[in-house]
Amino acid sequence: MISNSFWPATDHCARRLEQGRGVLVPAKDDRALAAGVHALLSDCVLRAELAAAARRFAADNYSLQVMARRHEELYRELLKEKGFKPGSHSHSAAKIKVAIVAPSLRYVGGQSVQAELLLHNWKDDADVEASILAVDPELPTALAWLEKVPVLRTIVREPLYLYSLYSRLAEVDVAHIFSASYWSFRLAPLPARFIASLRGKLALINYHSGEARDHLQRFPEAVAVLKKADKVVVPSPFLQNVFQEFGIKADVVANISDLSQFKFRLRQPLGAKLVCTRGFHRYYAIDVVVRAFAEIRQQIPDAMLTLVGKGPTEQQIRELARTLGAQGVTFAGVAARDIIGEYYDRADVFINASVLDNMPVSIIEAFASGTPVVSTCPEGLQYLVEHERTGLLSAPGDVHALAQNVMRLIREPDLAERLAHNAYEECRNYTWEAVREKWLQVYRQLMVGQA
Incomplete structure (x- = not known):
């Protein structure tokens, strides 16, 4: 973008063209305007950098998600001024309590990072109260040495995980269960789905493995478990299509990337x-x-x-x-x-x-x-x-x-x-701005279905 300074928008325009988002020239200065146009036409790198900065600025400040959030904040302020108390007029105003059942960040991987990003972004949210329930709980100090013994540590850890599921799921509305494939599915998502049902809680299975087709062909009980889940969510249309091959309905909510x-x-x-x-x-x-x-x-x-x-x-x-x-x-x-x-x-x-x-x-x-x-x-x-x-x-x-x-x-x-x-x-x-509303919609659909 190239623009001249004009009253009364001079300050407004200058603020938006600063930091490399465009070129601002003096008002009524034809030569300066022509020079600015020539500079942009002759320098493809400058054009690209200005365009990228401008796109970032527009997305960060004027996207549909950002504007929706700003209007929501405005409405909350107006309601607060009128003496409106959240929750006093509608049961649906209560926060949805979600337990994110996923690997911890002690072992960095795709699922653990996604779970941590969800937990971080839901913090202090007006609609959702999230907590993490690790599928790999820490072993007692006396048994810490088992961390170096792969199979044995899993055998010892599983009862701790099951106890955590039974006690913690009593406190939430939704169990958001991260899922991989094969034996990992049997060890983590399967018992989480069973205990959520036992506790009368909603179970959402968030399946991430690219090995889905082979997994579902070789482990037919996984197909049954997924079909009985209250909702199945996958991060891509690819997995959605694979699940359709097995008669499993899945919604798509993309992975989150922290662009900051x-x-x-x-x-x-x-x-x-x-x-x-x-x-x-x-x-x-x-x-x-x-x-x-x-x-x-x-x-x-x-x-x-x-x-x-x-x-x-x-x-x-x-x-x-x-x-x-x-x-x-x-x-x-x-x-x-x-x-x-x-x-x-x-x-x-x-x-x-x-x-x-x-x-x-x-x-x-x-x-x-x-x-x-x-x-x-x-x-x-x-x-x-x-x-x-x-x-x-x-x-x-x-x-x-x-x-x-x-x-x-x-x-x-x-x-x-x-x-x-x-x-x-x-x-x-x-980004979280793009993904938040989709997750919130999924949770709300679950709650409405239960009601």
Whole structure:
């Protein structure tokens, strides 16, 4: 945007065009106006930066969700002035009490991060009172040594979890149960669903695993449990479609991304610093990432790759990097939520090679950081990344195609810039402002159904 200063909007306009959101020129100064237009037409980087800042400002201040919240605050103030007391006229004004049954942040993972974000954002909310009920409660001090013994710690922890479910669910209206697949489903969501029913509470199963189709085919009791849940919610249309194959109705509420942790910037010029923030698990195919990087490094000797995460295949990946002679690979380990944004900010390209996926928050984080995304396209990911609009996609397992897409971004900076802008706009769909009303609607539908 370019505008002149005019009365009485001069101060108003100046405030909105400050901080790089547009160009403001003196009133009735044709030359200054022409110079401003010329500056924008001749500098594509400046145009892109101003446009991105303006979009962020509009989304942060004038989106439907923001304006709805402001009107709600205004109405509350007016009602307060009139002596209206919340809850005095309608039973529905009472807060909905929700227990978020999910893994704790002691083991950083997608579900634990999403649960923590829900808990954080519901804090002091006018409509919902949320608490966390960990599926992995801390062991007593005398048994703390069991944390290092995988199977045994689960056997000992399960009775503690069941006791916590029985005692805590008595205090809430809704059990919001996070769910993965296979044996994890049997150990956590299944007993939570049963005890919620025993306690006469509403059970919402929030299913996150990209392995849903295989899980439901191999574990028919999971289909029965999901069908009997009061509501099933999934984070993507991909999982919604999978569930339909088994006759399970599911609503879609997207994952949340805390954009305040990430700083959007354009890479000018785009370098060859790559980052992957996926765990070392077979379905994330970190070996394909390393092989693609080795190919890239043959063309760009100073290319670098940072792998952020841990998992069971880490040692194999380290050995593969040594075997390929892939210099420039850094194993950064698990990054805490408050510093993960630094890894995206230092990188030029986000690279992902998963063979099975659903709605990875890591890609949304890359969107928010302006880090162009190069990824494989397992079935679930195509609902998040659109080829040549928000990222570049290739077939799972195709090392050469993955490497060539990275090289294409480096050779075509205009494409990288366009992808970064489009992706940033896409990540707005995953903010708390966009997601809150959907969760509130789900909870209210449950309460109305119970009534």
